[in-house]
Amino acid sequence: HPGFNFGWGGHGGNGGGGSFGLFPEFYQFSCPQVNDIVMSVLERAIAREPRMAASLLRLHFHDCFVQGCDASVLLDDSATVVSEKNSLPNKNSLRGFEVIDEIKAKLEEACPQTVSCADIAALAARGSTVLSGGPNWELPLGRRDSKTASLSASNNNIPPPNSTIQNLMTLFQRQGLNEVDLVALSGSHTIGVARCVSFKQRLYNQNGNNQPDETLERTYYYGLKSVCPRSGGDSNISPLDFASPARFDNTYFKLILWGKGLLNSDEVLLTGSVGTTMELVKRYAEDEGLFFNQFAKSMIKMGNISPLTGFSGEVRKNCRRVN
Numbered sequence: 001h002p003g004f005n006f007g008w009g010g011h012g013g014n015g016g017g018g019s020f021g022l023f024p025e026f027y028q029f030s031c032p033q034v035n036d037i038v039m040s041v042l043e044r045a046i047a048r049e050p051r052m053a054a055s056l057l058r059l060h061f062h063d064c065f066v067q068g069c070d071a072s073v074l075l076d077d078s079a080t081v082v083s084e085k086n087s088l089p090n091k092n093s094l095r096g097f098e099v100i101d102e103i104k105a106k107l108e109e110a111c112p113q114t115v116s117c118a119d120i121a122a123l124a125a126r127g128s129t130v131l132s133g134g135p136n137w138e139l140p141l142g143r144r145d146s147k148t149a150s151l152s153a154s155n156n157n158i159p160p161p162n163s164t165i166q167n168l169m170t171l172f173q174r175q176g177l178n179e180v181d182l183v184a185l186s187g188s189h190t191i192g193v194a195r196c197v198s199f200k201q202r203l204y205n206q207n208g209n210n211q212p213d214e215t216l217e218r219t220y221y222y223g224l225k226s227v228c229p230r231s232g233g234d235s236n237i238s239p240l241d242f243a244s245p246a247r248f249d250n251t252y253f254k255l256i257l258w259g260k261g262l263l264n265s266d267e268v269l270l271t272g273s274v275g276t277t278m279e280l281v282k283r284y285a286e287d288e289g290l291f292f293n294q295f296a297k298s299m300i301k302m303g304n305i306s307p308l309t310g311f312s313g314e315v316r317k318n319c320r321r322v323n
């Protein structure tokens with residue numbers, strides 16, 4: 001059994017909860033070149049389209065918040081699977097599946113049936129962060145792939161963009177993540193884009209009174225209105241961090257301080273009257289090193305949400321379907 005020489009059981013036999021089953025050297029003997037292969041595919045994909053880094057980072061998040069980091073998000077519709085790809089947060093929005101497929105195909109050539117799709121998603125998220133100028137971290141590995149997906153959990157567990165701060169905290173708490181993780185991981189919005197439909201409410205009807213969100217800085221607000229008309233244009237896009245949309249840095253937090261956070265869920269980290277998140281936005285805006293440090297820690301924590309280990313699940317041959 002590939003990878004088995006490392007012994008899942010010896011690390012605590014956690015039955016799918018906790019992080020004891022995962023460790024960075026998991027593929028050291030069974031597929032030592034795994035990260036080189038991942039990085040070579042990522043380098044080309046991100047050179048072709050810088051936004052792909054953002055899309056792959058988000059893909060791992062949307063996997064981990066539904067049944068844990070088990071590659072459930074990668075499954076297509078089939079006789080036995082109702083795909084998460086059609087959930088409200090994912091449909092016409094989640095991307096990067098072809099890049100995951102390309103990585104998987106290369107890994108199946110180099111180390112057949114060894115590297116799980118869940119680990120590929122985690123490796124792609126870390127690699128994308130690094131290639132965008134963000135922090136690196138030692139990534140625990142050894143996740144296995146689910147045989148199921150959950151459309152309903154995808155709809156219910158992933159926070160919507162118009163979330164209140166309480167809402168965000170509750171949904172993160174459910175995954176074992178705290179306010180520190182919430183603010184640090186939201187810093188992912190330093191790269192990538194959002195569609196108008198995700199923030200339009202802030203421009204035209206924030207409180208049901210046909211008025212814009214008053215925390216939006218004026219010039220920024222006018223710019224957004226020109227991209228997103230009151231009716232139509234829902235798929236038009238705007239960068240989450242317009243100052244450096246392809247660079248993983250701390251400008252996301254600076255923009256929030258200036259009323260230039262794109263999503264409601266971004267701005268409420270500062271304006272939502274929760275002292276801890278407000279303070280953290282300010283500190284990360286001042287100290288990029290502090291943000292990078294915490295981001296790495298919180299990514300490891302998110303990556304440890306309910307992994308399948310040992311004999312649970314499987315290692316898929318094709319990330320889009322169960323074996």
Ligand code: HEM
Pocket residue numbers: 051053054055056057058061092093094095159160161162163168182185186188189191192193194195196197198240263265
């Ligand atoms: C805190 C709660 C969060 C909310 C409400 C949220 C919501 C959103 C929304 C609405 C979009 C734009 C989708 C679209 O319009 O098509 C987006 C994009 C993105 N999100 Fe989040 N997100 C959150 C947390 C996170 C986390 C934890 C990560 C990663 C660890 C993340 C990574 C990203 C990235 C990188 C993009 C850009 C994707 C691209 O350009 O393809 N987000 N998010």
Ligand SMILES: [Ca+2]
Pocket residue numbers: 062063064065066067068069070071072073
């Ligand atoms: Ca999942």
Ligand SMILES: [Ca+2]
Pocket residue numbers: 190191241243244245246247248249250251252
């Ligand atoms: Ca940035």
